[in-house]
Amino acid sequence: MSGKGYGKVILFGEHFVVHNEPAIVSGLKNLVTVMEVEEGPWNAELDEQSKQGYAAVAKALGIEGKTFTLTTEEIVPMKQNLGSSAAFYVSFANALNKKYGLGKTKNDINKAAYQGEVFIHGKPSGIDTSASTFCKPLIFRKTLDGSFIIKKLKIGAPIHLLISNTGPKKGTGELVAQFGALKEKNAVSKDVFKLYKAIFNNAKKAIKEGDMERLGFLMDLDHGLLAAFNLSTKNIEKARIIMKEHGSLGSKITGAGGGGNIIGLFRSQDDAEKAKNELGNEGFMTLYARIE
Numbered sequence: 001m002s003g004k005g006y007g008k009v010i011l012f013g014e015h016f017v018v019h020n021e022p023a024i025v026s027g028l029k030n031l032v033t034v035m036e037v038e039e040g041p042w043n044a045e046l047d048e049q050s051k052q053g054y055a056a057v058a059k060a061l062g063i064e065g066k067t068f069t070l071t072t073e074e075i076v077p078m079k080q081n082l083g084s085s086a087a088f089y090v091s092f093a094n095a096l097n098k099k100y101g102l103g104k105t106k107n108d109i110n111k112a113a114y115q116g117e118v119f120i121h122g123k124p125s126g127i128d129t130s131a132s133t134f135c136k137p138l139i140f141r142k143t144l145d146g147s148f149i150i151k152k153l154k155i156g157a158p159i160h161l162l163i164s165n166t167g168p169k170k171g172t173g174e175l176v177a178q179f180g181a182l183k184e185k186n187a188v189s190k191d192v193f194k195l196y197k198a199i200f201n202n203a204k205k206a207i208k209e210g211d212m213e214r215l216g217f218l219m220d221l222d223h224g225l226l227a228a229f230n231l232s233t234k235n236i237e238k239a240r241i242i243m244k245e246h247g248s249l250g251s252k253i254t255g256a257g258g259g260g261n262i263i264g265l266f267r268s269q270d271d272a273e274k275a276k277n278e279l280g281n282e283g284f285m286t287l288y289a290r291i292e
């Protein structure tokens with residue numbers, strides 16, 4: 001029996017979401033992990049942490065004392081800020097749900113997959129497994145008691161994005177800790193968080209109204225905040241400049257930052273495809289994606 005889990009892009013709120021601020025995220029249908037699950041020994045290539053993660057997901061679904069052999073037919077690109085570990089756990093949870101006829105809801109799958117993510121990212125917000133499970137544009141917030149509030153986000157006009165790989169990144173857990181440490185150290189963080197909240201509120205409105213010019217400006221603003229927390233790199237800024245020179249309305253880190261993928265917003269698929277060629281000429285592997 002196979003199960004699916006999707007990759008994601010965070011449009012607004014990475015890192016802030018760990019500290020209970022709302023974020024905007026979407027799963028992407030063209031980034032998917034498809035996993036086949038059989039009872040048998042764990043795959044030799046799995047490290048201890050990942051195995052414990054899978055066992056925790058199974059336990060959360062009520063399955064204990066079994067081991068599984070996993071086969072993937074397709075995977076979300078790994079270590080690129082596209083939510084690959086969430087997609088592994090969500091596809092595993094969906095496969096178990098089918099295999100044993102567990103009758104679990106999407107909310108149950110999300111909660112179970114989150115138990116796996118904990119082994120990989122320390123204290124994840126839950127945004128990645130939520131996007132991976134629901135594969136829709138969402139407003140996501142982690143509450144103070146650790147549960148999730150997830151709302152479907154209305155899209156006024158299609159959002160045309162380029163997703164561009166800027167190279168290797170540090171681990172998400174390390175980047176989350178770096179953001180948290182700088183937040184604690186600087187009293188001005190309180191005001192930075194207020195500014196983020198204003199960006200989020202304006203972005204939600206711009207998405208509902210289909211105002212892409214405003215949305216692009218808000219993406220640049222959000223990126224500026226994340227860059228101040230040392231989450232940007234030379235290659236990220238280079239890709240952003242190439243995007244800007246070739247028609248992007250705005251661009252930013254997506255996910256943990258520190259390398260990996262960034263997103264750029266374009267007026268149309270045509271505009272995005274032109275910029276994609278330019279990025280390719282400069283060595284940046286780039287995908288087009290549409291959120292609608």
Ligand code: MEV
Binds near residue numbers: 017018126176
């Ligand atoms: C990772 O995709 C997003 C972060 O905000 C971490 C998290 O929310 O768990 C950096």
